[in-house]
Amino acid sequence: MSNVIIVGGGASGLIAGIIAARQKHKVTILEQKDKIGKKIYATGNGKCNYTNLIQTPDCYRSNNPNFPLLALEQFDVNKTIEFFKQLGIYPKERKGYLYPNSEQAASIVDVLTMELNRLKVKILCEVRVEKIKKDNDFLITTNKGKFQADKVILAAGGCASPNLGSDGSGFLLAKELGHKIIKPIPALVQLKSKEKYFKTLAGVRVEAGIKLLINKEYVTEESGEVLMANYGVSGIPIFQISRYAARAISENKKVELVIDYMPDLNWKEVYQFLIDRIHSNTEKNMEELMIGLFHHKLSYIMLKEAGIPVDLPCQKANQKQVSDLVNQIKEWHIPISEPNSFEQAQVSAGGVDTNEINPVTMESKLVKGLHFAGEVIDVDGTCGGYNLQWAWTTGYIAGMGL
Ligand SMILES: Cc1cc2nc3c(=O)[nH]c(=O)nc-3n(C[C@H](O)[C@H](O)[C@H](O)COP(=O)(O)OP(=O)(O)OC[C@H]3O[C@@H](n4cnc5c(N)ncnc54)[C@H](O)[C@@H]3O)c2cc1C
Secondary structure, eight states: OOEEEEEOOSHHHHHHHHHHHHTTOEEEEEESSSSTTHHHHHGGGGTOOOEESOOOGGGEEOSSTHHHHHHHHHSOHHHHHHHHHHHTOOEEEETTEEEETTOOHHHHHHHHHHHHHHTTOEEEESOOEEEEEESSSEEEEETTEEEEESEEEEOOOOSSSGGGSOOSHHHHHHHHTTOOEEEEEEESOOEEOOOTTHHHHTTOEEEEEEEEEETTEEEEEEEEEEEEETTEEESHHHHHHHHHHHHHHHTTOOEEEEEESOTTSOHHHHHHHHHHHHHTOTTOBHHHHTBTTBOHHHHHHHHHHTTOOTTSBGGGOOHHHHHHHHHHHHOEEEEEOEEOOTTTOSEEEEEEOGGGBOTTTOBBSSSTTEEEOGGGBSOEEOTTTHHHHHHHHHHHHHHHTO
């Protein structure tokens, strides 16, 4: 039986505490905020999308893509569902996304807290870990004095949404212990553009296909509802590609989005569609021709960007103008200047280099007795419950691997 300190009372630290205590270890959780699980309350818009039935390798991203897969084999979605069922969480499913049937994120925090209390895990809030030193055992310096431990689980999160707790101090603590940190960048975040037309487009929502180009080369694509804002673009498909865009920008690469506003039709079909529309609406000007097709603000900017006067009688539009408009509809290029800040991001990508962590125990390969769990590790998930799944998986493995 070891004396275990867990740094961080977030998702990964809480499950790690339960598993470690069930293994008969003496466990203390040190949490810098006034209560544990603060971020969990905010997840899934307060409903907590705690995992997802659809699990494919591309849901988890890392410099070392095999690492998350090895970990997930040990504690997968089914084991997660079972773990929470035993604690009282009956799952509600929507398109593979799982939520507690109560649709309250607080239910997740409540059942974890009840189990920690039952197992007599000591939870100390408003205790900020400032330094971890390893000699024979660990000496942990905090704002409330020093603690000793045989083993430490570093579950301090990343640096996204620091108002909810994780402020990047986990990276610093790991670095001081000799670990390499893959540079953290905001992920699951909005993307900013300097294009002036966003002031006009703010508030428009549109279903679209989005391709990401880095240095003009295709990288990935997504589709779904895009939200236009005065600073740039938001929405789930933007969140999904944001970590690649953010990483490229941090490496001074050129990032562009190519938006397809009519993804169900190919270029030629859209061209023919516009020609037919012109023939059956001869009395309309170009702006009027677009009414009912796109949000009027979007139509206005499309015409402007294509260099077509809005009051041009549509039957006077020449072939080049129609082609330019199709290009605008099918391949609207948006230069991206930067991701939104860590304050707005749901997760951070980057973190402790997984080459220095044993995937079977989450133990450091450099410091014996030091384990990692959650977002502090260089793995980030896509939107849809994958980041919490990563927290549950690694918290479980770290607790078992002590
Ligand atoms: C608004 C929002 C919505 C989200 N929605 C979802 C969702 O629906 N589904 C999903 O899968 N993911 C979601 N996520 C992501 C998910 O919440 C995180 O990836 C996950 O909580 C990470 O768990 P963690 O335990 O690694 O870190 P955290 O939950 O960040 O916990 C780390 C804890 O460590 C504490 N800590 C940090 N440093 C110290 C220190 N030095 N001393 C003491 N304590 C310290 C922090 O205060 C914090 O409580 C969302 C994130 C946000 C911000």
